[in-house]
Amino acid sequence: xxxxxxxxLWMEYGAQTVLERVNLDVADGAFCALVGASGCGKSxxxxxxxxxxxxxxxxxxxxxxxLPQDPGPDRGVVFQRYSVFPxxxxxxxxxxxxxxxxxxxxGRLFGKARRAALSEAEVMLADVGLGHACGHYPAELSGGMQxxxxxxxALARKPRILLLDEPFGALDPGTRTQMHGLISRLWRETGMxxxxxxxxxxxxxxxxxxxxxxxxxxxxxxxxxxxGATITYDLPVDRSTSKVPSASEEKSAP
Amino acid sequence: xxxxxxxxxxxxxxxxxxxxPFAIVLVIYFVFSSLRLAENPADKLMPAFSTxxxxxxxxxxxxxxxxxxxxxxxxxxxxxxxxxxxxxxATAIGLVFGILNGLIVYARVTLxxxxxxxxxxxxxxxxxxxxxxxxLEETSKVALIVIGVAPxxxxxxxxRVEELPGxxxxxAQTLGASTWVIVxxxxxxxxxxxxxxxxxxxxxxxxxxxxxxxxxxxTEGLGYRIFLMRxxxxxxxxxxxxxxxxxLAAISDxxxxxxxxxxxxxxxxxxxx
Ligand SMILES: Nc1ncnc2c1ncn2[C@@H]1O[C@H](COP(=O)(O)OP(=O)(O)OP(=O)(O)O)[C@@H](O)[C@H]1O
Ligand SMILES: [Mg+2]
Numbered sequence: 047x048x049x050x051x052x053x054x055l056w057m058e059y060g061a062q063t064v065l066e067r068v069n070l071d072v073a074d075g076a077f078c079a080l081v082g083a084s085g086c087g088k089s090x091x092x093x094x095x096x097x098x099x100x101x102x103x104x105x106x107x108x109x110x111x112x113l114p115q116d117p118g119p120d121r122g123v124v125f126q127r128y129s130v131f132p133x134x135x136x137x138x139x140x141x142x143x144x145x146x147x148x149x150x151x152x153g154r155l156f157g158k159a160r161r162a163a164l165s166e167a168e169v170m171l172a173d174v175g176l177g178h179a180c181g182h183y184p185a186e187l188s189g190g191m192q193x194x195x196x197x198x199x200a201l202a203r204k205p206r207i208l209l210l211d212e213p214f215g216a217l218d219p220g221t222r223t224q225m226h227g228l229i230s231r232l233w234r235e236t237g238m239x240x241x242x243x244x245x246x247x248x249x250x251x252x253x254x255x256x257x258x259x260x261x262x263x264x265x266x267x268x269x270x271x272x273x274g275a276t277i278t279y280d281l282p283v284d285r286s287t288s289k290v291p292s293a294s295e296e297k298s299a300p
Numbered sequence: 301x302x303x304x305x306x307x308x309x310x311x312x313x314x315x316x317x318x319x320x321p322f323a324i325v326l327v328i329y330f331v332f333s334s335l336r337l338a339e340n341p342a343d344k345l346m347p348a349f350s351t352x353x354x355x356x357x358x359x360x361x362x363x364x365x366x367x368x369x370x371x372x373x374x375x376x377x378x379x380x381x382x383x384x385x386x387x388x389x390a391t392a393i394g395l396v397f398g399i400l401n402g403l404i405v406y407a408r409v410t411l412x413x414x415x416x417x418x419x420x421x422x423x424x425x426x427x428x429x430x431x432x433x434x435x436l437e438e439t440s441k442v443a444l445i446v447i448g449v450a451p452x453x454x455x456x457x458x459x460r461v462e463e464l465p466g467x468x469x470x471x472a473q474t475l476g477a478s479t480w481v482i483v484x485x486x487x488x489x490x491x492x493x494x495x496x497x498x499x500x501x502x503x504x505x506x507x508x509x510x511x512x513x514x515x516x517x518x519t520e521g522l523g524y525r526i527f528l529m530r531x532x533x534x535x536x537x538x539x540x541x542x543x544x545x546x547x548l549a550a551i552s553d554x555x556x557x558x559x560x561x562x563x564x565x566x567x568x569x570x571x572x573x
Contacts, residue, residue, distance in 0.1 A: 098470050117473035128465035133489045133566050142485060143475045153481030185569035203475055 049074050050095075050207065050239065055104035057090055062271035064090050068104070070258070070277060077233055077240045079250035082260030086275040088243045091260070092209050095241060096121055108207070119147070122205030126212045129196035130184045136195050137180040140167035143202035167202070174198045174228060190221040194228070201232060208233075210242040214249070222246075226253055257281040347536040355536035371525065372544070379522040380548070382438065383510055386445025387499065390506075393446065394453025395495065399483055401454070402461025419451035423509060431517060441513040448509040449502045453495070460494040461487055493567035496560045500553055507549055 052070040056063070064087040072078060080088045093099045094106065096117050106113045108120070123129070130139050144163040145155045155163050168180055174194040184192055193213055200208060210229075214222045230253055233240050244250050250257045259279035266272040309317055333346035347355075360372040367374075400407040401415070427444055434440040464487065472482045514523030522545055529537045561568060 096470065096474070117470055119474060119476035121474060123471060123474050125467045125471070128467035129471055131468060131471075131486060131490075133564075135566075146476045146481055146485075150476060150478065150481070153477055153485045183566045183569055185566065199471075200474070205474070 049109055051107040051110075053105050053107070055094065055101050055106065057087065057094060057099075057274065058102045063274035065094075065101075065260075065276065066274035067276050070280075072239060072256075075237050075239055077230075077253060077255045078242070079254030079257045080241060080243045080260065081245070081247060081250050081257060082275060084245075086260045086262070088260055089211055092123075092211050092241060092243060095207070095209055096123060119203040120205055121207045121209060122200035122203060123209045124193065124196045124200050124211070124213045126215050130192060130199060132184050135181050135183050136171055136176055136187070137164055137167045139184070139195055140170050140199050140202050143199055147203060167198075170198045170202055171195070174232075175224075190217050190225065193217065193225060197229065197232070201236065204236070205238060207239045207241070210240065212243050212245065215245065222249070229253065251283055254283050257283060344533045344535055347539070351536045352540055355534070356540050359537060359540075372541075374520050375522045375525050376544070376548070378518075378520045379510060379514065382441050382514075382521070383445065383506055385438075385442045386510070387449065387502065387506055389442065390446045390450040390453055390502070391495065391499065393450040394457055394498070395488075395491075397454045398457025398491070399461055399487055402458035403483065403487060404479075408458075415451060415454060419455065423448035424512060427513065427516070436517040441510065441518070444509045444513045445506050448505050452502060452505075453498050456498045457491050457495060460491045464490060493560055493564040496556050496564075500556050503549055503552055503556075507545065511545075 050072040052068055055065060055068040057065040082088050094101050097113050097115055098117055134142060141163045144166060146153045149155050171177055171180055174197055176191060176194050179187060179191060187195065214225050217225065242253065258277050260275045261278040262273055262275045263278060264273040333348055336343045336346050337348060360370065363369060364371050401411055423444060426447055430440040430443050434443055468486060469482060472486045511523030514521040515527040518524035522541060526538045526541050
């Protein structure tokens, strides 16, 4: 789907260097788990991949081309919170993605086309285990259900790269295991490239085909902001031995 | 002994307690009015309820001899049209500039300082200028309401737009939404409930500006009437008029609350998502 190449990337906020000398080559369909200490720049790295911000130095190439300057439908995202729209119910949230895809000018479909989008959205919701909650507003959904909704919404545009920033950070361990099953199944089915930030090392090794560790290699005790983090370890995960949560574990929303 | 903060009245109790202050005020008025009238039957300051009743019939049910119109309804119609026009135009301006200033950085840096200074100008100080430039007719009265209300709505809505989580705007872009689609499908629907709240809070100032403008230059309208009646010390008309204005304001507030509940149910679900 999409190869990604990061060349000598730096990110500085004023005098504070957050990321430095980041180099990375990611093949099509890889599942990269990003780990590292809090504040080391993992979310910043995802924001750069999203084009939400621009690196101060270096380039990011997608399929050999520089990244577009704005976020776009080629890169989907699920944040830890605020990923779905509170004024739309579950099925409308997913259908919005289809409406924008089919009517980019108005962002709204009418009549038959709208009904078609809504029923497609219902199928997608059922696929992530939210079939029973189509008419619920996000405020009426539990944390796990909101993240399922956010995933369905992000996938509705069929992004080539999916960026996940601690998507399961706020969920209890049981729900988390179900979500692991869901995301690895969707990843296998779509073949998209995934970047997932997590604080849970077991999660990183259970899901990722690669685990990227962000850390600082240089420290200046006088000026903690002088040096940034980079990718210190790039660990391939052998899929044949690691335990991928099976589809049977994921069913039904909490 | 239970703590005071945990005590709750029953349904009837709630109704009774809510009605109590009204009853007390009416009783006090009645007592003092009767005392004054017993001393001087021609006293105009605190007319009896019966006198007010007659005055109400006179203005609300009988056509005035000279114009042939029923005064109360003509006044009410004139005032409500001005109010609706003023609030409607202020709403449109507030929405357009609120979204522009809240969402588009270029618009914000261009307009925010200007709007900031402009909203410091006391609207009443502009009234003479409006009368000179727009004449004494409807336009200047509507304009005063717009000038008095629009800056508040504009800034309130801009703040609400800025409060929207940045994640939502990024998310919309990853779904392929253009700036326009983000406005139409993400921003506007989410600030409409806030617009209604803003309008509710603006009703008071809007009436204030309306009555002020009508008092100074008008030939009909609720504000015009009470200031006209002041010359004759006709408290029997002024008091019912004030009650009527209060009632109209309360009804508009109630209608806005109902619209918000019906149309924006999601906003009343508590902090969502
Ligand atoms: N817009 C910004 N302006 C200035 N500094 C920023 C900005 N965004 C992030 N930073 C700084 O960059 C550093 C990395 O932040 P980031 O959010 O990427 O960390 P993280 O690895 O995602 O941490 P966590 O695991 O806690 O989410 C932090 O020290 C933060 O203060
Ligand atoms: Mg983070």
